[in-house]
Amino acid sequence: MDVKIEQSWKEVLSGEFEKEYFAKLTQFVKEEYNGGTPIYPPAKLIFNAFDHCPFDKVKVVILGQDPYHGAGQANGLCFSVNKGIPFPPSLLNIFKEIQSDLGTPIPQDGDLTRWSDQGVLLLNATLTVRASQAGSHQKRGWEEFTDAAIRELASRRNGLVFILWGSYAQKKGAFIDRNKHLVLTSPHPSPLSAYQGFFGNHHFSTANRYLKEQGLSEINW
Secondary structure, three states: OOOOOOHHHHHHOHHHHOOHHHHHHHHHHHHHHOOOOOEEOOHHHOOHHHHOOOHHHOOEEEEEOOOOOOOOOOOOOOOOOOOOOOOOHHHHHHHHHHHHHHOOOOOOOOOOHHHHOOOEEEEEOOOOEEOOEOOOOOOOOHHHHHHHHHHHHHHHOOOOEEEEEHHHHHHHOOOOOOOOOEEEEEOOOOOOOHHHOOOOOOHHHHHHHHHHHOOOOOOOO
């Protein structure tokens, strides 16, 4: 199957594209986009996280769960929103922690493409969603596909930073070898849990320190 995704990922994940689950997933997603109800993100941005962050350029992986399901929000990068869109609560809390951790002021917009272009893979477990219906595309095959992407990074690369916020991300990343990679965990930045250990986790400075120790450039968060 010819999938429109960045070339290095296309090669790494080529085996997934030939599996039965992916054929069923593709059929489901096509039907959803043609079904009349808005689906997010726009079809051309489904693989945006991969397109901005080639396999060999990944330094940090942040795992999300589901794309935003409001109009104009999702741009294919977890936690990120398009310019001009108000910050969702979790994203605002992420920016607050960066400000506290690094002294970086809260930015003008919530478009995290600038992180992706520095080697931060902003990967949702599920890559599409129906408008106003959170979780509507879960358990259709996306989770298997994104598991494969994480598995390839964890096995083929060394010295990556995996940032896992909340129990869902932590379960998804449970298999990652802590001897090969730095795995950072804390509660989710959602307002429901941010004060239970997300604030003050210092994940951004810790990630940069680890990258620097390996002679890699730090992320400009």
